[in-house]
Structure formats: C-alpha cells, structure tokens
Amino acid sequence: MATQGQVITCKAAVAYEPNKPLVIEDVQVAPPQAGEVRIKILFTALCHTDAYTWSGKDPEGLFPCILGHEAAGIVESVGEGVTEIQPGDHVIPCYQAECRECKFCKSGKTNLCGKVRTATGAGVMMNDRKSRFSVNGKPIYHFMGTSTFSQYTVVHDVSVAKIDPQAPLDKVCLLGCGVPTGLGAVWNTAKVEPGATVAIFGLGTVGLAVAEGAKSAGASRIIGVDIDSKKYDLAKNFGVTEFVNPKDYDKPIQQVLVDLTDGGVDYSFECIGNVSVMRAALECCHKGWGTSVIIGVAASGQEISTRPFQLVTGRVWKGTAFGGFKSRSQVPWLVDKYMKKEIKIDEYITHSLTLGDINKAFDLMHEGGCLRCVLKLHE
C-alpha cells in the first residue's frame, strides 16, 4: 500500500468556530497507531447532532474540529495489533463503540461501551490522547470518534463495523446513526408489542424510522405529531396512521393525545430534542404502563421535568443511544436486512451533494424538505 504508514493530505470540512461556515481545508491525517484504523470515507450523511454540536450548544463540542458521524468507507490501513479489520474491508464507523470487554459491554444490559468514550468525548485518540488530524501543524479535534466530514479519518478499532462488500456505500452510510436509532428505539428500548398504540413526536429521519420500526412490530395505531403538516404525506409511507399538528389545538398536546386514545398511548418517542415536548411525550402515555423514550438531544443547560406523580402512577421514562444496538455486532446485521429489502434506507435520502457543498447541505437540513443529504467525498 503506497499510503500505509504515511501522512495523507486530503480534503476535510473543518469547523473552526460555532456557527461559522465550515472550511474545506487540506488536512494532514496521521497514520493509525496501535488499535486504530484509517478509513477512506466515500460517503457521509449529515445528522442533526452534527448541527447541534456546530451550533455551540453541545457541552462536549470542541473547536476546531471535523464533524460527521453517519458514513461508510473502505479501510486504507490499520495500526499495530488490529486483527479483525484489514485494508480493503468495507466498513461503517460507529460513534458508539463495542469493545466486548468493558463493564458496559459485558453487562448485557446496555449498548454503551466505556473503552474509548473518554477520548472520543475529548476529541482525541485513546493511545496518546492526541489528534490524528492537523492543518499546517495545528491539531484539529476529532468528533464522536468518527469525524467523517473528511476524505480520510482515523478511528478506534472497537468503533468499526465490517459490512457486506456488496452493499452500496452511498446508501448504507445512513446505518451509522439516524435509521438504526429510530428502529432500535422501538425494537430494543421500548420493545413495542403487536397491537400497541404509539405516538411519535417529530417526523424527521429518526421519527420516521421509529414509525417504520413500530409498523414492523405490529403497532395498531402510529400517531405522528409534528408542527410541519407537510410531513404527513411522507410519514404515511413509513407507517404513520394518523397525524396531529399541535398548532391545530388550543389544549396541550398531551391532552389531545390522551383524548384520542382512551387514556393515553402505550409508547411515545421524542425525536426532536425539545424538553417541553419530552414532558408532553411522557404525559401522553397511559397511566399504569405507558413508556416514553427520549431520543432527541437537548442543548446544554436544558433539563426535563414533570410531576413525580406521573411516574408514581406507572408511566416509565427511558432514553436511548443508537437505538440500543451493539454497533460492531449489529450494524452488519442491519446492512444485511437492507440488502434483503427488510428495512428502508433509500427513502430517507432526499438530497445528494459533494463535500464542497457541505454548507449548502446544512442549510437544506434546516429547510424542512430534507431528511438526509448524502455527500460524496471523492470524485
């Protein structure tokens, strides 16, 4: 391999400051050290969490950094001691690692992994607590352990899911975040059963994936709640059976849903990141058993609240990261499900652009007509 062991200079989108346009730079990407993998990223999508961190509202946000965490690519080289991944493997970088050795991984109770989390939260690699990215000698922070807005990135080996080489990378890149999050929130976190009633707050990619998951789980009613009525036609294709726009009512949305469902829904999902909506999502659940799952990411300083009585009377409040999926083990399984046409991906991709258009892609994301925009990173 000509590039193995060498610094690679390539294009990447650097976020220098919150909310300032990303700058396409020539970035130096150092070779992978022990336990690391350097990946040629071919396609990356944008997720709202990238916009959230870029906005400066993420307490873990560090600048300058290279954002991006929903991508697919091909391994360029591996560091010392990496045995399960080889150059040429088709992979999806996973922001939620799976080491299979730590307390979290061994617990069987969670998909969270503790092995590299302190480093990924600090924008560095575990080995030497330094970045592999630089511009003219100045380090640039990693983001979520993935930094996929770059033609090449370096990640920990425990964060790499090896997938079917036949899978189209311009599609399966979405399995790096939004789609698994929604499906897994239903299948793994809530464990929705046939006949259940479901309310989904926010019908973006995550909320629509919740609808898809709820439909496949056999939910009897899937009520979509969004302030953008244009979402309804689209949402029907993902399984939403009824639509409610809070703007059409004078009473609180939780009351609207309780009245519509003879006392409340069995399951609700917050897919926005709005703490007032999180409260409504809990309070629209049925007394005695209703479960609400928080998926949305709220800004630094925001807190959730409700009357404790809501929980005393049997409602359950939960949250989910990456839909509870164990990344290295289950992302390849999700890819196989897509290849067998058992889950959707193409339907979430509304726009396709190149890395140079990344600022335009973020603008599109805020315009409502956009679910996922996939960027091609190489000509």
Ligand SMILES: NC(=O)c1ccc[n+]([C@@H]2O[C@H](COP(=O)([O-])OP(=O)(O)OC[C@H]3O[C@@H](n4cnc5c(N)ncnc54)[C@H](O)[C@@H]3O)[C@@H](O)[C@H]2O)c1
């Ligand atoms: N927990 C996780 O693992 C995880 C993974 C991926 C994304 N997320 C988070 O999930 C959230 C959703 O992501 P997305 O990509 O689907 O976002 P999105 O912006 O595409 O979708 C949000 C939807 O919510 C609607 N909305 C906004 N305010 C509303 C309100 N007050 N009431 C009803 N509807 C409202 C919008 O019209 C939009 O349709 C984000 O906060 C993102 O950061 C979390």
Ligand SMILES: N[C@@H](CCC(=O)N[C@@H](CSCO)C(=O)NCC(=O)O)C(=O)O
């Ligand atoms: N850094 C933020 C929290 C961000 C957050 O909650 N991230 C989600 C994934 S969002 C993907 O689009 C998550 O999985 N969190 C678990 C984890 O990061 O380990 C903050 O500090 O508020």
Ligand SMILES: [Zn+2]
């Ligand atoms: Zn995401």
Ligand SMILES: [Zn+2]
């Ligand atoms: Zn682990």
